[in-house]
Amino acid sequence: MDSSQRVRAIVSFIQAVDAGSFAAAGRVLGLTSAAISKNVASLEKSLGVRLMNRTTRSLTLTSEGEGFLRQARIALEALDSAVDMIAARRAVPSGKVRISTSAAFGNDHLLPALPALLARYPALSIEVDFDDRIVDIVKEGYDIVIRGGSIADSALVSRPVCKLNAVLIASPEYLEAHGTPKKPSDLNNHRLIARRFLGGRVSPWIFKAADGALTTLDPTDVAVLTLSGPEALVQAARDHVGIAQVGVHLAWEHLRNGSLKVLLHEQHQPGSYEMVMQYPHRALMAPRGQVTVDHLLAAFSGDENLHVTIESLGAYAV
Structure with missing residues (x-):
């Protein structure tokens, strides 16, 4: 042949x-x-x-x-x-770029980065799907996906965006009414807000003892509310419902304005997840995709809400 x-x-x-x-x-x-x-x-x-x-x-x-x-x-x-x-040697980057990302990250971080991209490359058009499910990037025709975690796939390039450090939060009003937990076991006597992923898995809470031993808490054991959307957990905590575990980038603005506080800062483990940008392996990436990837990575690197250090959270801990 x-x-x-x-x-x-x-x-x-x-x-x-x-x-x-x-x-x-x-x-x-x-x-x-x-x-x-x-x-x-x-x-x-x-x-x-x-x-x-x-x-x-x-x-x-x-x-x-x-x-x-x-x-x-x-x-x-x-x-x-x-x-x-x-x-591309005869024309500026043009055409449609299809992006899939979660609603929370898309609204808070992706959308603010797009106006400058479109102003710089007016021949581009961007289509964004806010979808929390894991998509098949090739079969469904996406150019870029932005997701929490690192999905193993030999057909995809993964570019790190930021670490997804987790933090325990509650409102000052909730803490005044119910008290402040001083150790992980105290959480069993509190109103907890759990997160259940779309696949059914519940996000565990992990703590490190003074001797280095790790303990895991399943918040659904005593949860008063279980939600799938990460932004909904932040809102529930701000509404004084209880204690939640969320990504620092989602809570940062509310920590700074005082509407939320960090709990068990020294004992709670932030996890090892990260936000990644993924796209198919290509010997030569289309110009429309390449300029979009480059622009977004630069924009995300300058987004301070995505790069809050664990050490800096001590100022907001109780």
Whole structure:
């Protein structure tokens, strides 16, 4: 199989997977169902493995097919980017950049960074989805995702944005009414606000004793309120409902204005999570994507709310 045949076969394979059938892939590519089937069969023969199992009603990828599909998409992205690079020599970065991020981070940190980007590159258009679920960046057609945590995926580049240090917070009014916990065990007698992630997992609270031993508290054991949105936890704490664990970047403004206080500062562990920006591996990234990544990373690095040190929180502790 020569290079041109291989490319046609790979395109047929990817389109068949995306469309769900050889017939549907043929309609998209302007080929017959038989031609798509022949191309995929030739590709499998040249590779010496079966990429998909066929029935009259469905196509199912084999494990080899799933791995090949991932790498094939990267290869086609590289070809598209090569074309974009040539075009970029004659034009400024242009086109749509699709971004997925959480509602909290998007509203507080991404949106404020976009006006300067659009002013600098007026031919760009930005589409942002505020979605707390984990998206399939390649299959769903996103250029960039910004998420808490580091998602292991060999097809994605991860660029660190900031550490996601956690902190325990409560309002002064709540503490005046219910008292201030002095040790982790005191929390069992308080009104706690828990966070449950969309997948069902509850965010634990971790503490370090003087001897270095770690203890974990499941806040749902005594929680009076369980929420999925991190910004909602901050609001509930500000409304004097109880004690919550949130990311420092979400609470920083309210700590500075005195509407929230830090609890158990010396004992509570901030965790090891981080916010990352992710995008597909590309030999040559499209100019529209590259300037967006560069601009956002620079904007986030200068956003003081994202880089509050644990040491500085001592001034707001009770």
